[in-house]
Amino acid sequence: MTTPAVVWFRRDLRLADHVALIAAADAGAGVLGVFVADDALLTPSGSPRRAFLAGCLTQLSESMGERLLIVNGPPSEVIPRVAAAVGAHAVHVSADYMPYGRRRDEEVAQSLRAKDIELIATGSPYAIAPGRVRKPDGSRYAVFTPYFRSWTDHGWRAPARSGADVSWIDPADVGDAAVRRRRPEDLAAAVPDTLELPEPGEQAAGQRWKQFLADAVAGYDDERDRPDRPGTSRMSPYLKWGCIHPRTMLADLARLRSRGAAAYLRELAWREFYADLVFHRPESLRQSIDPVVDQMTWDYGSEADARLAAWRQGRTGYPYIDAGMRQLLAEGWMHNRVRMGVASFLIKDLHVPWQRGAAHFMRHLVDGDVASNNHGWQWVAGSGPQAAPFFRIFNPVGQGEKHDPTGDYVRRYVSELSGVPGQAVHRPWELPGGAPEGYPEPIVDHAAERSESLLRWENRPRR
Numbered sequence: 001m002t003t004p005a006v007v008w009f010r011r012d013l014r015l016a017d018h019v020a021l022i023a024a025a026d027a028g029a030g031v032l033g034v035f036v037a038d039d040a041l042l043t044p045s046g047s048p049r050r051a052f053l054a055g056c057l058t059q060l061s062e063s064m065g066e067r068l069l070i071v072n073g074p075p076s077e078v079i080p081r082v083a084a085a086v087g088a089h090a091v092h093v094s095a096d097y098m099p100y101g102r103r104r105d106e107e108v109a110q111s112l113r114a115k116d117i118e119l120i121a122t123g124s125p126y127a128i129a130p131g132r133v134r135k136p137d138g139s140r141y142a143v144f145t146p147y148f149r150s151w152t153d154h155g156w157r158a159p160a161r162s163g164a165d166v167s168w169i170d171p172a173d174v175g176d177a178a179v180r181r182r183r184p185e186d187l188a189a190a191v192p193d194t195l196e197l198p199e200p201g202e203q204a205a206g207q208r209w210k211q212f213l214a215d216a217v218a219g220y221d222d223e224r225d226r227p228d229r230p231g232t233s234r235m236s237p238y239l240k241w242g243c244i245h246p247r248t249m250l251a252d253l254a255r256l257r258s259r260g261a262a263a264y265l266r267e268l269a270w271r272e273f274y275a276d277l278v279f280h281r282p283e284s285l286r287q288s289i290d291p292v293v294d295q296m297t298w299d300y301g302s303e304a305d306a307r308l309a310a311w312r313q314g315r316t317g318y319p320y321i322d323a324g325m326r327q328l329l330a331e332g333w334m335h336n337r338v339r340m341g342v343a344s345f346l347i348k349d350l351h352v353p354w355q356r357g358a359a360h361f362m363r364h365l366v367d368g369d370v371a372s373n374n375h376g377w378q379w380v381a382g383s384g385p386q387a388a389p390f391f392r393i394f395n396p397v398g399q400g401e402k403h404d405p406t407g408d409y410v411r412r413y414v415s416e417l418s419g420v421p422g423q424a425v426h427r428p429w430e431l432p433g434g435a436p437e438g439y440p441e442p443i444v445d446h447a448a449e450r451s452e453s454l455l456r457w458e459n460r461p462r463r
Contacts, residue, residue, distance in 0.1 A: 002027075002028060002029040003028060003029060003087055003088060003089045004028050004029055004030045004031065004032060004086045004087055004088045004169055005024040005025075005027050005028025005030075005031050005032070005088055005089075005090050005091075005092060006024070006031070006032045006033075006034060006079075006082060006083050006086070006088045006090070006091040006092065007020060007021050007024040007031055007032070007033050007034070007091075007092045007093075008034055008035075008036065008079060008091055008092070008093045009033060009034065009035045009060070009068070010035075010036075010093065010094065010096060010101075010242075011094070011096070011125045011240070011241060011242045012094045012123075012125065012242035012245075013035075013056045013057065013059075013060045013201070013202065013241050013242050013243055014060070014202040014205070014242060014243050014244065014245070015060075015063055015064070015162060015163040015164050015166070015202065016159070016160075016162045016163070016164070016202065016206075016244075016245075016248070017159040017160045017162075017244075017245045017247060017248045018094075018123075018160060018163050018245070019094075019122045019123035019160045020092045020093055020094045020120075020121070020122040020123050021092070021163040021166065022160050022161060022163055023092050023120065023122045024090070024092035024166075025163060025166045025167070027090060027092075028088070028090070029167075030167045030168070030169045031166050031167065031168060031169060032069060032082070032086050032088065032168070032169040032171070032173075032174070033064055033067060033068050033069065033168060034068070034069045034070075034071060034079070034082055035057060035060075035068060035069070035070045035071075036070075036071055036072070036073070036075045036078055036079065037070060037071065037072040037073075037182050037186070037187050038074070038075055038104075039072070040074075040100065040104075041100070042187060044362075045189075045362075045368070046189075046332075046362065046363035046364050046365070046368065047188075047189035047190060047191045047195075048191060048195060048197060048332030048364060048365065048366040049240075049332070049365065049366050049367075049368050050187055050188050050189045051188045051189065051191045051195075051197060051366075052197050052198070052200050052237055052241070052332070052366045053187060053188075053200075053241060054184040054185055054186075054187045054188035054200075055184070055188075055197075055199075055200025055201060056200040056201050056202075056241050056243055057070060057184040057187070058184040058185075058200070058201070059200055059201025059202060059203060059204070060201065060202065061184065063164070063202065063203075064166075064168050065168060067168040067169070067170060067171060068171070069082065069171035069174060069179075069181070070181065070182045070183065070184065070186075070187075071179040071180060071181060071182065072179075072180045072181075072182045072186075073179070073180055075104055075107070075108050076104070076107040076108050076110075076111045077111070078179055078180075079091060079108050079111070079112065080108075080111045080112050080114070080115050080117065081179060082174055082179055083112065083115070083117050084115055084117070085173070085174045085175055085179075086169055086173055086174060088117060089116070089117055089118065090117065090118045090119075090120050091108075091112060091117060091118070091119050091120065092120050092121075092122060093105070093119065093120070093121050093122075094121070094122070094123045094124055094125060094242070095121035095122075095123065095124045095129065096124075096125075097124060097126075097129065097130040097131070097275060097278070097279045098275075098278060098282075098370065098371065099278070099282040099285065105119065105121070123160075125239075125242050125245075125246075125275075126246060126271075126272050126275055127156040127245075127246045127247050127250055127268070127272060128151060128154055128156055128272060130272070130275045130276040130278070130279035130280075131276065131279050131280070132154070133147060133150050133151050133154055133276060134150075135150070140276070140277075140280045141273075141276070142277075142385050143385055144269075144270065144273050144385065147269075147273050147276070148266065148269045148273070151269050151272060151273070152269070156247055156250060157247060158247070158251060159245065159247050159248045159251050194330065195330065195331070195332060196330060196331050197331070197332055197366055198234065198237055198238075198333075198366065200243070201243055202243045202244065204238070204243070205235070205238035205243035205244040206244065208233070208234060208235060208238070209233070209235060209238075209244060209248075209249060209252070212233040212234075212235070213252060213256075216230065216231055216232075216233070216260075217233075217253075217256065217258065217260045217261050217264060218256075218258045218260045218261070219231060219260055220232070220233075220258075220260030220261070220263050220264050221258075221259040221260045221262070221263040222260075223260075224263065224336070224337070225337045225403050226337075226403060226404070227323075227324075227335035227337060227338050227403060227404055227409040228403075228404045228405075228406055228407075228408040228409040228412075232335065232336065233264070234333070235249070236333075236367035236369070236372075237333070237366045237367040239271070239367070239369070240366075240367045240368065240369050246268050246271070246272075249268065250265065250268065253265050270372075271369070271371075271372055274371040274372050274375040274376075275371045275372075277371070277375060277385065278370075278371040278375075284374070284375070284378070284384075285370055285371070285374050286355065286374075288354070288378060288381065288383035288384075289378060289383055289384050289385060290382070290383045290384075292383075292460050292461055293354075293381055293382060293383035293390065294353070294383070295460070295461045296456055296457070296460050296461070297351075297456050297459070298351055298352065298353045299350065299351040299352060304350070304351070304352060307350045307352070307443055307444070308346070308350065308352055308356065310440070310443050311325060311342070311345070311346055311350060311352075311357075312325065312360055313325065313329075314326035314329065314413075314414070315440050315443075316345065316396075316440070316442065316443050316444075317429075317435075317439070317440045317441050317442035317443055318345065318396040318397065318400075318442055318446075319400060319410040319414055319417055319425055319426055319428060320338070320341060320396055320397070320399055320400030320403075320404060320409075320410060320426060321341060321342050321345050321396050322410075322413075322414050323338070323400075323404075323409055323410045323412070323413040323414050324338035324339070324341060324342045324413075325342055326413040326414060327413050328361070328364050328365070329364065330413065331366075332364055332365060332366035332367075333365065333366055333367060334365075335409075337403050338403075338409075339361075339376065340376075340379075340380055340394065341394050341396060341399045341400075341403075342357075343357055343376070343377055343380040343381075344380050344393060344394035344396075345394070345396050347380060347381050348390075348393045348394075348449070348450065348453040349393075349396070349444055349446055349449040349450070349453075350444065350449070351449070351452070351453065351456070353381075354377040354378060354380070354381040354383070355377075357377055358373055358374045358377040361373050361377075390453075390457050391453075391454055391457055393450050393453060393454075395446060395450075396446060397426055397427060397446070400426040401423055401426050404426070405423060406422070406423075407420070407421070407422055407423055407424070407425035407426065410425045410426065411425060414439070416435075416436050416437075416438045416439035417435075417436060417439060419436070420436065429441065429442065
């Protein structure tokens with residue numbers, strides 16, 4: 001006799017192209033959909049990401065006929081209780097390859113086995129699961145370019161069929177005594193009224209992706225470095241929570257032959273490369289892959305904290321840097337080219353270790369994917385695989401003039417400079433009478449701090 005099945009949603013908040021959901025539907029006499037509000041993940045998450053998650057869960061539940069069960073508690077306790085309450089013999093999930101997720105799933109599987117229930121992992125949040133792409137000798141790839149070639153050669157499956165016609169079990173069948181129920185809005189932390197988050201959920205993800213394919217992907221290779229223009233996809237929040245699967249996106253890109261489509265595919269591969277790297281080296285989320293970088297001289301104390309605070313607030317006196325940091329506070333997102341610039345400024349102009357910047361980003365980014373975020377920071381710090389060398393130091397003025405040549409990006413986010421025309425906005429201290437009232441003077445001299453960074457690099461510990 002076929003018994004019910006449970007599908008445990010995590011970073012896969014959608015019904016389309018969801019192989020774990022299809023496996024549950026094919027195996028069970030009805031499916032109970034559940035999301036666990038796991039405090040171990042929610043507590044350190046910033047309010048933008050939690051608010052967006054709440055919206056995604058609301059949209060998912062609506063697409064399921066309001067039959068998504070949201071529960072709170074340690075997964076190793078609540079998942080077995082939920083599964084037992086509906087008489088399920090299996091809990092289906094998309095595999096998690098991050099360090100916490102792997103530990104959590106091992107604990108859940110052990111708790112389920114005690115009740116004769118199986119945890120079945122099918123698929124993952126990636127086109128190719130971390131650990132799958134390897135060198136001919138079986139070892140991992142430590143550098144992106146050969147990984148990318150092998151990843152492309154390996155290929156990926158076609159998108160799975162839709163799970164929209166699943167027979168959902170009513171959450172009311174799970175007794176209230178078994179679980180602590182939550183509503184999506186219970187998961188959202190308070191956010192400023194001025195915060196502009198993207199429309200959440202699977203439907204919004206599909207619409208934004210279609211719009212990008214129609215309007216911007218052809219020019220992506222040229223436009224992606226211009227924060228003053230809408231040349232990027234802004235799909236990262238949807239990929240973070242699995243409102244769309246990269247396999248779906250890759251299938252659409254395969255029908256295109258533009259340089260822009262090829263460049264975008266490469267960016268998806270970077271996301272998978274970083275996840276693969278963390279799978280093999282989980283310590284790299286906190287430690288530099290090149291340990292010499294962590295052993296260099298970094299600034300701490302009250303003066304360093306004051307400079308860090310100015311950077312966080314977008315009040316460094318460098319307009320391009322401040323625009324990026326204020327965009328982060330206003331939208332929970334920052335253009336990727338600008339992310340590189342503000343990271344370089346923190347690490348190499350303010351001499352603050354990359355880990356502190358990465359932590360600030362994770363508190364504010366709506367797309368906060370720990371593998372991509374932390375290894376993006378390591379790339380700038382010169383401590384990661386195929387990273388820019390440490391002595392590559394971005395000029396905060398030159399970067400603005402190059403990537404925001406009209407000044408429109410700065411004027412959009414730095415209100416004090418909204419009346420400064422053209423490229424002059426990048427050098428407000430050179431205006432007649434100096435910078436407009438209320439805008440700070442540069443907190444450091446870039447040329448002097450660049451020299452200081454190079455000196456510290458020369459005096460770094462030798463292996």
